[in-house]
Amino acid sequence: MKQAGADAPAGPLAGVRIIDLTSVMMGPYATMILGDYGADVIKVESPEGDVMRHASPMRHAQMGAMYLQGNRNKRSIVLDLKKAGGHEALLRLASTADVFVHNVRPAAMRRLQLGADDLLALNPRLVYASLHGFGEQGPYAGRPAYDDLIQGMTALPALTGKITGEPRFSPATMADRIVGLNATHAILAALLHRDRTGEGQSIEIPMFETMAQFVLGDHMSGRSFEPPIGPPGYSRLLSPDRRPYQTSDGYICALVYNDKQWSAFFRAIGQDNDGDRDPRLNSITSRTNNYDFVYGWFSGVMKTRTSAEWMRLFEEADIPHAPLHDLDSLIDDPHLAAVGLLQSIDHPTEGPLRVAGPAATWSRTPPSIRQYPPRLGEHSSAILREAGFSDSEIETLIAEGAMVEADPVEPPPTA
DSSP, X not given: OBOTTTTOOOOTTTTOEEEEEOOTTHHHHHHHHHHHTTOEEEEEEOTTOOGXXXXXXXXXXXXOHHHHHHOOSEEEEEEOTTSHHHHHHHHHHXXXXXXXXXXXXXXXXXXXXXXXXXXXXXXXXXXXXXXXXXXXXXXXXXXXXXXXXXXXXXXHHHHHHHHHSSOOOOSSOXXXXXXXXXXXXXHHHHHHHHHHHSOOEEEEEEXXXXXXXXXXXXXXXXXXXXXXXXXXXXXXXXXXXXSOEXXXXXXXXXXXXXXXXXXXXXXXXXXXXXXXXXXXXXXXXXXXXXXXXXXXXXXHHHTTSOHHHHHHHHHHHTOOEEEOOOHHHHHTOHHHHHHTOEEEEEEXXXXXXXXXXXXXXXXXXXXXXXXXXXXXXXXXXXXXXXXTOOHHHHHHHHHHTSEEOOOOOOOOOOO
């Protein structure tokens, strides 16, 4: 079992301090990546804690599995920002931070006097990142937003419905994670600008606009032109037979894409004479103009052999293919085991944990897991002491309920 932090490299963001007021998934995913890169991420939580702490399954209260998967490499401090002491403590932390990131609606942050203008006046070198539903300049500004709502507004369920007959949300927090990734690179770019110029700035990363860009990059199609030369929608992605292919005994994934691969496929199935085939299969232009026919024809052919036979044929012909995993077989995939994506860490209260670690490999400053997901308020006093708070100031904050500290962990019984 690997102990988090044991022999872990510092990472490329070592020395960068991030004040993280995010919760649920979008913001915590972004700050977890920054933490993997070596940043000191201070997770500021309310006395109730991040809502994902309470999402089952869990072994102990406030340590739900979704929270554990999205909050490594962070330290937790509990501050009640509605109390003067908690508010002042946060300002003192932000005054020397490099990044301040939140996913609270901007109007609420302004009411708390924690808006971009407030904090940049306090710390002009700060990168202030706001993750929220909609851009502040549009008519949807200030509306609440969650992953399901943004998926719906950016046509993803409708696109699924064109294929299946019923609109459905993606079975992954797609909007939260895509917007979180965009927030990560926006924050990194702003830090680069700050280090070159000394100037901090505010960044707005809106969910709706970010996901609209993501979807429309595939599906503008004929409406890319003025005037339009056709409807929106990338026909290949919307073909009803573009899906895992049923074989005579199961399902597999395959993509015969370019001319070389199609020629190899035709040879492998004994149809290498152009004249013996439907002309819609015989050139890339014909195939791209007839996606529904091509995918339907391919689906029919795939049913004629077993999964093992097709996998062997595709391997020999160098045609892209893959097994159709379920979640268990994905977790147990031998390639993921060989590259060490799933890492086991030891948590002082939750015991052994398996987490999906950083995927990229680096030659000099690799990301790492240095800190297990913290208990609520686990580092409250330590963080304030680092910021120059005296013991008496900390005791006053605790007495006022402006700061909460986790109970100490009981040591395991000795044999």
